[in-house]
Amino acid sequence: xxxxxxxxxxxxxxxxxxxxxxxxxxxxxxxxxxxxxxxxxxxxxxxxxxxxxxxxxxxxxxxxxxxxxxxxxxxxxxxxxxxxxxxxxxxxxxxxxxxxxxxxxxxxxxxxxxxxxxxxxxxxxxxxxxxxxxxxxxxxxxxxxxxxxxxxxxxxxxxxxxxxxxxxxxxxxxxxxxxxxxxxxxxxxxxxxxxxxxxxxxxxxxxxxxxxxxxxxxxxxxxxxxxxxxxxxxxxxxxxxxxxxxxxxxxxxxxxxxxxxxxxxxxxxxxxxxxxxxxxxxxxxxxxxxxx
Amino acid sequence: xxxxxxxxxxxxxxxxxxxxxxxxxxxxxxxxxxxxxxxxxxxxxxxxxxxxxxxxxxxxxxxxxxxxxxxxxxxxxxxxxxxxxxxxxxxxxxxxxxxxxxxxxxxxxxxxxxxxxxxxxxxxxxxxxxxxxxxxxxxxxxxxxxxxxxxxxxxxxxxxxxxxxxxxxxxxxxxxxxxxxxxxxxxxxxxxxxxxxxxxxxxxxxxxxxxxxxxxxxxxxxxxxxxxxxxxxxxxxxxxxxxxxxxxxxxxxxxxxxxxxxxxxxxxxxxxxxxxxxxxxxxxxxxxxxxxxxxxxxxxxxxxxxxxxxxxxxxxxxxx
Numbered sequence: 001x002x003x004x005x006x007x008x009x010x011x012x013x014x015x016x017x018x019x020x021x022x023x024x025x026x027x028x029x030x031x032x033x034x035x036x037x038x039x040x041x042x043x044x045x046x047x048x049x050x051x052x053x054x055x056x057x058x059x060x061x062x063x064x065x066x067x068x069x070x071x072x073x074x075x076x077x078x079x080x081x082x083x084x085x086x087x088x089x090x091x092x093x094x095x096x097x098x099x100x101x102x103x104x105x106x107x108x109x110x111x112x113x114x115x116x117x118x119x120x121x122x123x124x125x126x127x128x129x130x131x132x133x134x135x136x137x138x139x140x141x142x143x144x145x146x147x148x149x150x151x152x153x154x155x156x157x158x159x160x161x162x163x164x165x166x167x168x169x170x171x172x173x174x175x176x177x178x179x180x181x182x183x184x185x186x187x188x189x190x191x192x193x194x195x196x197x198x199x200x201x202x203x204x205x206x207x208x209x210x211x212x213x214x215x216x217x218x219x220x221x222x223x224x225x226x227x228x229x230x231x232x233x234x235x236x237x238x239x240x241x242x243x244x245x246x247x248x249x250x251x252x253x254x255x256x257x258x259x260x261x262x263x264x265x266x267x268x269x270x271x272x273x274x275x276x277x278x279x280x281x282x283x284x285x286x287x288x289x290x291x292x
Numbered sequence: 293x294x295x296x297x298x299x300x301x302x303x304x305x306x307x308x309x310x311x312x313x314x315x316x317x318x319x320x321x322x323x324x325x326x327x328x329x330x331x332x333x334x335x336x337x338x339x340x341x342x343x344x345x346x347x348x349x350x351x352x353x354x355x356x357x358x359x360x361x362x363x364x365x366x367x368x369x370x371x372x373x374x375x376x377x378x379x380x381x382x383x384x385x386x387x388x389x390x391x392x393x394x395x396x397x398x399x400x401x402x403x404x405x406x407x408x409x410x411x412x413x414x415x416x417x418x419x420x421x422x423x424x425x426x427x428x429x430x431x432x433x434x435x436x437x438x439x440x441x442x443x444x445x446x447x448x449x450x451x452x453x454x455x456x457x458x459x460x461x462x463x464x465x466x467x468x469x470x471x472x473x474x475x476x477x478x479x480x481x482x483x484x485x486x487x488x489x490x491x492x493x494x495x496x497x498x499x500x501x502x503x504x505x506x507x508x509x510x511x512x513x514x515x516x517x518x519x520x521x522x523x524x525x526x527x528x529x530x531x532x533x534x535x536x537x538x539x540x541x542x543x544x545x546x547x548x549x550x551x552x553x554x555x556x557x558x559x560x561x562x563x564x565x566x567x568x569x570x571x572x573x574x575x576x577x578x579x580x581x582x583x584x585x586x587x588x589x590x591x592x593x594x595x596x597x598x599x600x601x602x603x604x605x606x607x608x609x610x611x612x
Contacts, residue, residue: 025426130303134310137595139587141550142568146315146580149572150322226435230554233437234569249438256441257449267438275433282429 016211019287026283029276036273040093047090055083057090058241066259076261078251084261087243088269094244095225095273098159102224103217105163110170111213115201117171118178129175132168140165144227145236153236162224170216177209211288218281222274229270245270296611300599304592308585315584316358319577326350326373326577348373348578365582374576382567382579383586389458390563393556394548396483397490401544402537404487405494409536410525412495413502424495431492436551439485440558447481455481456560482559486551490544497536497543505533538602542595549587 010018020026046053054074061081069076075084117128147161181187182205190200231237232246240247245266252262327333327344345351348371349360364370370379412424447453454460458478465471505511506529514524552565560566564583571579603609 025422130306131310133303134307134314137307137546137588137591138311138314138584139546139549139591141553142584142587143315143318145553145569145572146584147318147322150319150324150575152323222433226433229435230437233435234554234557246435249441253441256444260445263438263441263445267435267442270435270438271430271433274435275429278429278433279426282425 012211016284016287019290020284023283023287025279026287029280029283032272032276033280036092036276037096039089040096043089044093052086053089055086057082057086057243059083066255068259069261075265076259078248078259078262079255084248084265087248088245088266091243091245091248091266092269092273094155094238094242095228095270098155098162098228099221099225099277101159102162102166102228103220105160106167106220106224107170107213107217108167109163110167110216111174111206113167114171114174114176115178115205118175119182119197119201119205121179125175128171132171135165135168138165141227141230144231145234148231148236153231153239155238158228158231158237162227166220166223166227170213170220173212173216174209177212178205181205181208212285215281215285215288218277218284221281222277225270225274225277293611300596304589304596307592308588311588312362312581312585313358315581316361319580320354320357324575326575361578361581364578365585370578370582372571372576372579374571374574374579379579379582383564383582386562386564386567387586389561390549390552390556390565392479393483393486393552393561393563394545396479397486397548398541398544400484400487401490401494402540404491405540406498406530406537408491408495409498409502410530412499413506413529414521414525416499416503416506421499424499428492428496431488434488436485436488437554437558439488440482440555443481443485444558458562478559478561482555482561486548486555489547489551490540493547494536494540494544497540498533501533501536502529505529508532534605535602538605539598541601542591542598545591545594549590 043053052059059082061077064073064077064081065079067073067077067081073083073085075088077083078087113128113132117125143165144161147164148157151157151161187200187204190204195203228237228244229246229249232244233250235247235250237246238244240251248266249263252259252266255262326348327336327341342351349357352360361370365379368378368380371377372379372382408424408427412421412428415421415424444455447455455478459471459475460478463474465474510532511524511529514528515521519528549565552563553569554565555561556563556565557569564587567579568583568587570576571583599611603611
């Protein structure tokens, strides 16, 4: 079938998927994301069996410290002689995990708050939305840094804190969708038929709000990745010796003027991964918004 | 207008109250001790510890600690646990640098964001528009600390130009003008890096508004009477798409104040962001709470200013 044409019997999700797949930028972005996921997954799987490729990320070798990229160490070595490529591969699973789980946390909170505010309205709506306003005028990074620094930096704390400060956008969006859909004919008829609130929300409202929610979720992943990188960089990310893209740069900053490869490559990984998620999310938004 | 201001101020007070409670409880409920000498230091006698606890009200129940901290914050008696200096004094010392950095960053975001947004809107749907949105996402995805280091490598290693602090050290300038240029340079580098994300969001927002404006009848009229395209775009269309430019101030501030934590730390820029980072490292509770409070107050003020400015520049808007 011609990817540009539409079909009357086509379901909305099939239409969105078709338009998404017709977008060349979206294809490239998704391929890059899959590549990152495979590399991260493969590295994690290999290390489960005690194998490392190309090297053990924590193997120090002071005779080979601060070596520039070479055929042996493709992306060079750090101040302890550890292979940068190996450390980046191990760091990629941290970044992707943080991105996915933090978004999951923020979606869960945002959807519950937004649904309650939008469906119940009245005083509940007022209280919840004023709290959202309060969080929005918080300098978010101050809040994250305060919480992570004082709770102690660990993977679980970072994920929860990033999720806890980033749900406001989702809550506003879900509330807006609920306010519109609550007045729609099919929700009214479901109510007249005597269906309870839970069924109406889960069966009739949420599926119709799924596309914009999915878009905010995808766009939330790179934000979480960037937040984690920033926290890692300040020394409040996942702790060494576990490598993350952010803490490779943080460790490398001491050797800034001598070892550019410690800065350049992990940063490129952060940039390419988050850019791919942004572009994929934007393509998904366009596919969901456009008609035809 | 007056009733608008009163309601906004009342809402701001409520929001600041919520914010102060959240930050106070994050700080006090988390494990760890605020003692500058460490929890289990054997050289510190019980008496000194008791005096310290009494001085910073740590011996009181939590709700009293909160009220005392807020009272001290407003009377200016709040003292840093770390160096016993008044917290407000420490913040006021840093405030001018932070304001200079953030205002410069806002100006850079607005001007370059406008250029990019107008460019994308006038070419809507064409490859230039796609390229513009790619650049915007590229800018959003750039980690600020990484860009800072790349810039540092290029400028310091490649050209030997100093970039840290607010001015070059150890150089005597022939006149005030040269010294001023030096200070401006030290401001522009971190401000530009801080503004990268703002340029992107500003351009996206303006593009969307501008595409709508360009469909209006008065734009068709302006083109029909043979006005130059630049005049149509920048005089007729941009003036009617001014909203993103004005509300941008309020929207950009939270991200900028957040971003300044990292950028100020890297560039050794003596602003609030770096003070905050130092306070977090030292577990200086009063300073952390005060900075969260002042940061949020700045954001609320920015939002209010942008609303007022919006009503001032667009006569169609009434504040009620």
